[in-house]
Amino acid sequence: MRYCLDANIFIQAKNFHYHFDICPGFWDWLDQQIETVGSIVPICEELVAGNDELKPWAKDRKETGFFADIYDPAVQEVFRAIAVYVEIQYETHQAGKFLDGADPWLIAYSQVNDCVIVTSEILSPGAKKVKIPNICEEFGVDYTDCFTMLKGLNARFVLDV
Numbered sequence: 001m002r003y004c005l006d007a008n009i010f011i012q013a014k015n016f017h018y019h020f021d022i023c024p025g026f027w028d029w030l031d032q033q034i035e036t037v038g039s040i041v042p043i044c045e046e047l048v049a050g051n052d053e054l055k056p057w058a059k060d061r062k063e064t065g066f067f068a069d070i071y072d073p074a075v076q077e078v079f080r081a082i083a084v085y086v087e088i089q090y091e092t093h094q095a096g097k098f099l100d101g102a103d104p105w106l107i108a109y110s111q112v113n114d115c116v117i118v119t120s121e122i123l124s125p126g127a128k129k130v131k132i133p134n135i136c137e138e139f140g141v142d143y144t145d146c147f148t149m150l151k152g153l154n155a156r157f158v159l160d161v
Helices: 007-015 024-032 041-049 054-061 073-089 092-099 103-113 132-139 146-152
Strands: 003-005 037-040 116-118
Touching: 003 007, 003 103, 007 041, 007 054, 007 146, 037 041, 037 103, 041 054, 041 103, 073 092, 073 103, 073 132, 092 103, 103 116, 103 132, 116 146
Parallel strands: 003 037, 003 116
Antiparallel strands: none
């Protein structure tokens, strides 16, 4: 996997530009890109916990390899380093909220596997809330937005007439 997607990419795609009914090609394209684009199991779990069209979509892909396992000891080690950093740099409430979610796992997995994180979050120096790009900067993990990824992979969603 070269690109590892944050949950907000799936959620925003479903809610806006690539709604299942409007642009099914986006979702088909994701399925075709399994060697290059994917995510991690904790992101899948977040999507399955919801109560919308993403729930069955994510469930159907949980065992396909689209959502990677995070139980590699190297990923666990990086997660621990991220946890220590976040607990030192952020208020307890914000640190706890971040560490209870999928985001630190996304960063740890991406660092170990040399993936680019795809997120709609933006770098926010000095932010009180823990942001993926802020932690990526600290841990040397590349990140980008969805449109940049799509352009870089020459994605095309062509209307079949």
